Amino acid sequence: MKRIYFDHNATTPTHPDVVKTMLPYYDSLYGNASSIHQFGREAKKAIEESRAGIASLINAKRPDEIVFTSGGSESDNFAIRGVAHALKNKGDHIILSSIEHLAVDNTCKFLEKNGYRVTRIPVDKYGIIDLNALHSAITDRTILITVIYANNETGTIEPLKDIVKIAGEKGVYVHTDAVQAVGKIKVDVEDLGVDLLSLSGHKFYGPKGVGALYIRKGTKITPVQTGGHHEKNRRAGTENVPGIVGIGKAAQLAMKNMDKEARRISGLRDRLQDGIEKSIKQTKLNGHPTDRLPNTCNISFEYLEGESIILNLDMEGVGVSTGSACTSGSLEASHVLLAMGVSAQTAQGSIRFSLGRINTKAEIDYVIEKLPSIIERLRKMSPLYEE
Ligand SMILES: *Cc1c(COP(=O)(O)O)cnc(C)c1O
Numbered sequence: 001m002k003r004i005y006f007d008h009n010a011t012t013p014t015h016p017d018v019v020k021t022m023l024p025y026y027d028s029l030y031g032n033a034s035s036i037h038q039f040g041r042e043a044k045k046a047i048e049e050s051r052a053g054i055a056s057l058i059n060a061k062r063p064d065e066i067v068f069t070s071g072g073s074e075s076d077n078f079a080i081r082g083v084a085h086a087l088k089n090k091g092d093h094i095i096l097s098s099i100e101h102l103a104v105d106n107t108c109k110f111l112e113k114n115g116y117r118v119t120r121i122p123v124d125k126y127g128i129i130d131l132n133a134l135h136s137a138i139t140d141r142t143i144l145i146t147v148i149y150a151n152n153e154t155g156t157i158e159p160l161k162d163i164v165k166i167a168g169e170k171g172v173y174v175h176t177d178a179v180q181a182v183g184k185i186k187v188d189v190e191d192l193g194v195d196l197l198s199l200s201g202h203k204f205y206g207p208k209g210v211g212a213l214y215i216r217k218g219t220k221i222t223p224v225q226t227g228g229h230h231e232k233n234r235r236a237g238t239e240n241v242p243g244i245v246g247i248g249k250a251a252q253l254a255m256k257n258m259d260k261e262a263r264r265i266s267g268l269r270d271r272l273q274d275g276i277e278k279s280i281k282q283t284k285l286n287g288h289p290t291d292r293l294p295n296t297c298n299i300s301f302e303y304l305e306g307e308s309i310i311l312n313l314d315m316e317g318v319g320v321s322t323g324s325a326c327t328s329g330s331l332e333a334s335h336v337l338l339a340m341g342v343s344a345q346t347a348q349g350s351i352r353f354s355l356g357r358i359n360t361k362a363e364i365d366y367v368i369e370k371l372p373s374i375i376e377r378l379r380k381m382s383p384l385y386e387e
Contacts, residue, residue, distance in 0.1 A: 003317045004363045008203075008295060008356035009152050009180060010321055014246070015205035015357075021249040022207065025242040033239045034230065043241045050248025054212050057251040058178075058197060059188040062217060067234045068244050071211040072179035072200030073103040074225075076146075078213050078235065079175040079196040080107045082221035083144045084116060087173075091141035093117045095172075097129045097158070098339035100148050104177050105335075108146070117141070126288040127156035127340045131166065138170045149178040149197075150185065153323035153336045153352055154287030155296030157181070164193040173219065179203050179211075183254040184262065184293050195219045201243065205357065206250030210243030257357075265355050266294035268364050272353055273297045275368035280375050281387075286337055286350055295355040298323070300342065303385040304349040304378050312374045318367055321352050345384070 005013070025046065031039025033047050051063040060066060069075045084094065096108050098120040112118045119137045122130050129147060138145075145167050150157045160176055167174045175196035181187050183204025189197055196219060200211035215221055215234070227236030277283060282302040301309060306322035313320055323334035337347035353367075379385045 001317045002366075004319065004366065005358065006318060006320045006353045006355060006363075006367070009155075009352065009354035011202045011208065012205045012356055013358060014202070014207055015250060015253055017253060018206055018246045018249045022242040022246040025245050029241075031241075033241060034228070043239070046241060046245050046248075047239055050244045050251075053248040053251045054199070057187070057255055058182065058199070058214060059190050060214055061190065064232065065189075065214055065217055067213045067215060067231045068239060068247075069211045069213055069235060070209055070240070072101075072177065072198050072203070075179075075198035075200070075211050075213040076101070076103040076175075076177055077107050078224050079198060079215075079221070080104065080111070080144065080146055081224050083173055083175070083196070083219075084111055085222040085224075086220040087143040091139075091143040093119070093139055093141040093143060095119045095121060095134065095137050095142060095145045097121050097123060097147045099123050099127055099129075099151055099153075099156075099336040100146070101152055101177055101179070104146055104148065121147075123339050125341050126291070127151055127154050127286075127336065128288060128291070129158055129163070131159065131162055134163065135166050138166070138172060140170075142170065142172050144173050144175060146175040146177070148180075149176045149187070150181040150293045151287070151336060152180045153334055154298045154340075155180070155293035155354075156288045157185070157291045157293065160192050160194060168193070180293060180296075183250070183258070184295060186258065189214055189216070196221070201247035201250055204250050204254050207243050207246040210240050210247045212247070261357060262294040265357070265359070268359055268361060269295055269297050269353070269355050271361065272355075272364045272367065273299070275364065276371060279368060279372045284342075284346065286340065286342060296352065298337075298350055298352045300337075300346045300350040301375055302346060302349060303382045304375070306349055306351050308378055309349070309351050309374065312378065313367070313370070316370045316374075318370070321354075322350060323352055 031043040033043040055063040173195040182199040197214040202208040284300040286298040333344045333347035
């Protein structure tokens with residue numbers, strides 16, 4: 001059976017050119033970047049080239065503002081815990097949105113249990129943060145505002161520049177989890193003005209287990225992972241050289257194709273969305289209709305459980321998900337959709353389609369053909385269903 005992958009926000013297939021670029025760093029260029037001999041110097045050089053590539057992808061002024069990590073979760077942890085620790089004499093208050101990824105939300109929860117104060121700012125029905133509430137939440141004890149750039153479940157893009165402006169008036173750092181934005185839309189740390197930004201390789205056709213944290217020069221942050229003097233004393237541990245080379249290559253590819261790919265993929269996404277809306281009754285788009293990632297559409301199918309739709313699509317060879325891969329298995333309604341005012345019942349029946357470079361028009365049409373009968377069959381079995 002043909003298999004169709006519509007779950008690119010969970011992870012992307014590693015680009016073949018990325019794999020090709022990484023392979024020599026396993027079998028011949030295997031030096032430890034901290035070694036001073038030729039083997040080490042080769043590895044070091046590759047890391048610094050990748051660092052410059054990541055800096056260029058997000059328009060960071062200086063490559064040394066990029067610290068390599070093991071991925072988005074670690075970058076979020078590093079940013080939040082690192083600033084919380086470094087500024088603990090200045091304040092103890094952290095602000096986040098109510099639609100953060102668990103890597104941010106649970107990190108803030110942990111700090112909350114350990115003496116920090118945390119405020120979650122509400123969002124509107126599209127998932128956009130309430131800027132007035134944000135403004136009023138800031139106190140002279142606030143040390144960090146952390147807001148996701150583009151939401152992983154709905155694709156909604158947050159008004160980061162406005163957030164930075166509000167934070168700047170009070171001298172508060174801004175961190176953004178840009179894991180879903182990087183590689184899909186233009187991300188420019190100079191234009192945005194953020195102090196810290198998380199990204200992850202496997203969300204833009206790089207390898208899993210490697211990411212980066214952008215730290216604006218001069219930002220006060222304490223290392224979380226301690227040990228050797230790697231990454232200018234900011235993140236200890238022998239560098240994942242193949243992974244770092246891979247994420248660098250993925251950055252290069254993303255920059256080359258971004259606008260064209262975004263147009264192509266949003267065209268496919270809109271075709272899918274229209275097709276579903278036309279052929280299936282009682283659906284609801286979750287997320288902002290336009291201020292949204294080009295590849296994402298999150299749709300609720302009333303009266304149904306998202307899991308049963310996933311399983312039925314899976315039997316047809318189609319991979320989709322409910323909100324977030326990281327929360328699946330919990331069977332709780334998505335905290336993101338609930339925060340947007342979606343009812344628990346409607347939220348339970350939501351499916352996220354997240355498209356990518358490997359998808360084609362024929363695949364969209366296949367899903368539009370299969371889905372109506374799946375939904376109809378499931379609805380007939382649903383005790384909640386009424387036409
Ligand atoms: C995937 C994801 C993460 C976690 O990144 P990993 O590299 O998988 O640890 C964090 N935030 C968002 C928004 C994500 O989509």
